[in-house]
Amino acid sequence: MIEPVIVWTVTVALGIGTFLLRLSFLGILGRRELPDWLLRHLRYVAVAVLPGLVAPLVVWPQATGGALDAPRLTAAAAAVLVGALSRNFFGAVAAGAAALYGLPFLLAA
């Protein structure tokens, strides 16, 4: 259970902050161009943030008390591989889910 005050503070602050990020160039700068070096850094925002967020969740999952877990590691590897090769979001999810649910099943059999 998370304190309601915290939930509401985060919701409002994240809502306003996210809106300002979206409005930033559209609202204030209008048509002005950004310097090259900044654009070059911004191009890598998504691939810079999400892998770092995910990596600890994959290697030290909370559900296993932080212990390495073969199905989760395999699932992550399968999703990366299939996603990178097929360029397909659903293919990556399917490969990861198949590894996550399939491996314990195979090991138990």
Next chain:
Amino acid sequence: MSTRSSVRALRRGFFAGLPFIVVIGPFGLLFGVLADQAGLDIVQTLSMTTLVIAGASQFTALALMQDHAPTLIVIAAALAVNLRLALYSASIAPHIGAAPLRMRALAAFVLVDQTFAISVQEFERRPTMTLEEKLGYFFGTALAICVPWVVLSGVGMLVGRSIPPEYALDFAVPLTFIAMIAPQLRSLPHIVAAFTSVVIALLLAWMPWSTGVLVAALAAMAAGAETERRLALHRSRADAGGLGA
């Protein structure tokens, strides 16, 4: 006359956005399920989903709040995930930047990965579109994408209670993030950035409340940008060498 053509554009945008329910739907459902498991009530869940409309950051905020991270850290980490939206804002500005501020503010509110990607693709394919048509098209995609996102996270909340823990739902968020990123590993700089991010985030995992992730993200952005710069430099030198030979 211009109203009619912008209504037509709105309808086209709406139908272009509709198939993306397949991506938005499960993501929205999942947010509802996880919000319910974190102990949020329906009003809190729907408020967050409606005000923020940015799935990846909502998942991040939820996970960190469950981790009892300080509120400021929760907000900073979730906003870092949304930094890419500023980039979208910059690249859609040449198309709809001439609209009145009220319109631009409304457009900014529904500027998400899918509305951005679909619209900019269409604007580049049809350079003759007027400002009104572009706005119509964009809001059409937003109707098809943002409304189901909110509705389905509410539905996820209601069905979530019946999902037992052995389904390893904890892994749904990492898996979804991986599936979003993997198809973007299309060039060496992207791969270098992702790899840097993973390695540094793991090395700095001892830092409290995921602050290591912020450091990792900054280093990864620099690594990606620098790799791109050097590749370009290398290529232009190779070209110059080729001319000389």
